Amino acid sequence: MTFRLLSAALLLATAAAEEAPKFQDLFNGRDLSGWVDVNTSPATWSVKDGLLVCSGMPIGVMRSEKQYENFILHIEWRHMKEGGNSGVFAWSEGTTPADRPLPKGMEVQMLELQWPRLNPKADGTPNHPGYVSGELFGANGLTAIPDNPRGERSMSTEPRCKGVGEWNTYVVVCVDGTIKLSINGKFVNGMRESSVRKGYLCLEAEGSEIHFRNIRLLELPGGNATPEQTAPVVK
Numbered sequence: 001m002t003f004r005l006l007s008a009a010l011l012l013a014t015a016a017a018e019e020a021p022k023f024q025d026l027f028n029g030r031d032l033s034g035w036v037d038v039n040t041s042p043a044t045w046s047v048k049d050g051l052l053v054c055s056g057m058p059i060g061v062m063r064s065e066k067q068y069e070n071f072i073l074h075i076e077w078r079h080m081k082e083g084g085n086s087g088v089f090a091w092s093e094g095t096t097p098a099d100r101p102l103p104k105g106m107e108v109q110m111l112e113l114q115w116p117r118l119n120p121k122a123d124g125t126p127n128h129p130g131y132v133s134g135e136l137f138g139a140n141g142l143t144a145i146p147d148n149p150r151g152e153r154s155m156s157t158e159p160r161c162k163g164v165g166e167w168n169t170y171v172v173v174c175v176d177g178t179i180k181l182s183i184n185g186k187f188v189n190g191m192r193e194s195s196v197r198k199g200y201l202c203l204e205a206e207g208s209e210i211h212f213r214n215i216r217l218l219e220l221p222g223g224n225a226t227p228e229q230t231a232p233v234v235k
Contacts (some may be wrong), residue, residue, distance in 0.1 A: 023074070026064065026201070027052050027215040036234075037062045037204075038103070038118075039096050044205050054086065054205050058103040063094045063200040068229060069198040069222030073172040073215075077110055080209040082164050083118035086110040088101055089139070089202035090174050091194060094234035096165055097140060104140040104231070106179055106194060108172055110210065113163045129153030134170065134183045136191050144177070147190040156181070156188040167213075192213040198222065199231030 016076045026034055029050040039043070068090075075088060092105025107186035109131065116127040130150045137153035138144050146154030160183035161168050171182040177194040180187055205214065 023216040023218045035062050040114045056208040060130045064201040070175045070220035072218040076169050076214045078167045078184045079112040082114040084112040084208040085206040086210045091199040092202045094200045107139045107193040109135040126204045133161040134181050142196050143190040144194040154191050160184050197224035197229040
């Protein structure tokens with residue numbers, strides 16, 4: 001390759017890199033900028049030592065300021081109590097039904113490993129282990145087809161989550177109604193043909209303390225979601 005061609009190739013590569021989409025921080029480590037409380041309280045969400053701290057009460061969510069269609073979400077979390085319950089919603093509505101504390105959306109479950117034991121069945125035996133380690137399901141009317149069915153839900157192909165006090169990393173890929181979940185470095189779950197394909201991100205408070213950090217999102221090209229597949233805009 002001549003020097004002129006090499007120079008042109010380097011210029012094109014640099015321009016492409018500058019135009020390529022980049023991850024954006026959804027949590028700045030200082031305050032709750034970019035997030036809107038939906039139905040919790042001022043004491044539910046706080047920032048301490050660079051971490052986003054959720055007290056777990058009251059049960060409800062806070063949402064992102066804007067909607068997202070196609071994206072890659074990186075989020076790290078840890079439960080501070082055995083049996084803790086939380087999650088992140090993709091393609092979610094920014095309000096909740098009058099009779100329910102959680103919104104319509106695609107929930108990516110975040111359960112501490114002892115949840116099945118501490119929430120047993122009616123006969124006292126531990127609940128289904130598929131609940132933990134990143135179960136995916138449509139909440140409050142969202143429908144989708146599970147990759148690894150547990151009824152209408154999809155459970156991970158293997159348990160990947162760590163227990164109380166340990167950090168977990170989720171990478172959530174959402175494209176044109178398909179969602180794929182990586183837990184601590186491996187893709188293990190997914191759903192497809194979601195009835196909603198554009199909406200808000202929501203973080204969930206559901207009864208116990210959970211910490212979040214390194215919440216980043218890479219927005220991907222979209223535009224295919226129809227009005228019927230788009231959550232109502234909250235004004």
